[in-house]
Amino acid sequence: MKLLKIKKNSYLLLGLIFLISCQKTQKETFKFTKTENPFIKHMYTADPSARVFKDKLYVYTSHDEDTATYFNMIDWHVFSTENMVDWEDHGAVLTLDDIKWAKKWAWAPDAISRNGKYYFYYPVERSKIGVAISDSPTGPFTDKLGKPLIDNTNQIEKIGPEPIDPALLIHNNQAYMYFGCRELRVVKLKENMMEIDGDVMKLEIKGIENDKQNDGGFYGEGPWIFEREGKFYFMYSNGWGKKSTLVYAMSDNPLGPFEFIGEVVDPVNSPTSHGSITKFKNEWYLFYHNKTLSNNKYRRSVCFDKITFDSNGKINKLKLN
Numbered sequence: 001m002k003l004l005k006i007k008k009n010s011y012l013l014l015g016l017i018f019l020i021s022c023q024k025t026q027k028e029t030f031k032f033t034k035t036e037n038p039f040i041k042h043m044y045t046a047d048p049s050a051r052v053f054k055d056k057l058y059v060y061t062s063h064d065e066d067t068a069t070y071f072n073m074i075d076w077h078v079f080s081t082e083n084m085v086d087w088e089d090h091g092a093v094l095t096l097d098d099i100k101w102a103k104k105w106a107w108a109p110d111a112i113s114r115n116g117k118y119y120f121y122y123p124v125e126r127s128k129i130g131v132a133i134s135d136s137p138t139g140p141f142t143d144k145l146g147k148p149l150i151d152n153t154n155q156i157e158k159i160g161p162e163p164i165d166p167a168l169l170i171h172n173n174q175a176y177m178y179f180g181c182r183e184l185r186v187v188k189l190k191e192n193m194m195e196i197d198g199d200v201m202k203l204e205i206k207g208i209e210n211d212k213q214n215d216g217g218f219y220g221e222g223p224w225i226f227e228r229e230g231k232f233y234f235m236y237s238n239g240w241g242k243k244s245t246l247v248y249a250m251s252d253n254p255l256g257p258f259e260f261i262g263e264v265v266d267p268v269n270s271p272t273s274h275g276s277i278t279k280f281k282n283e284w285y286l287f288y289h290n291k292t293l294s295n296n297k298y299r300r301s302v303c304f305d306k307i308t309f310d311s312n313g314k315i316n317k318l319k320l321n
């Protein structure tokens, strides 16, 4: 009888421990509906990187502070949807506190899945890119590497003056990471996604000098690459002026050279333009940010719209007004 009672109590205790640990691992989510752009209104978000994993679309963003007077961001967030209307905010996937070697500037991230794991790439301090890993697209992600994947300390010539804004592509089992502000670089990654494979290389965009309409007219920042019908589309911001915007170039090869094509979207009202393009349930979407909600260039908000392609595979420019 005494033994039975002890057994019963231990089961109760185990159950209690299980419930507490479930509560600890289950993050609270916030649900909202898209009615217009910007569609995330309860916090400032920027630099959207949209990815489809299984039957959901996830948007990884950087997070502008409510009172920001510079890009002093401290964490990264993720939002998901099954139908582009009903959205779930899963909270922060990683914060600067989780990274021993980084102190400031949690800027534009990207995420990708390989061999059942999810990898989150993030730039910090305008000089380093890290990678964190998770079993779930909503994190939490862990900096298992414990050091930067890319670091331009004493290597500015090779890695570029500002290695920020990582963007990932896996093609034919080879992973590539594109990055850089003003100077564009690309590097192959090993299958473990946490080591570079070979040298950091320059990526050529031909015809960029013909990008005359814009204040920028050069490679600025925010690379994004995707494949459609055997062609690689490389989108980026061409500067920070009033007429600068997201533009794109195309190639048959992920390592280029790329041929400049033109604008993807009208200029937005913030000096920074940063976006991503992805296909979800047979439609193509452009994600981007603007400063419509705050009228402050350091407090941005994420938007998205459908885009289409013409019969030659060119992007029909998205008109915002």
Ligand code: FUB
Pocket: 046, 047, 062, 071, 107, 108, 164, 165, 221, 222, 272, 273, 274
């Ligand atoms: O969000 C901080 C920086 O602003 C990003 O890294 C750039 O792409 C620009 O959007």
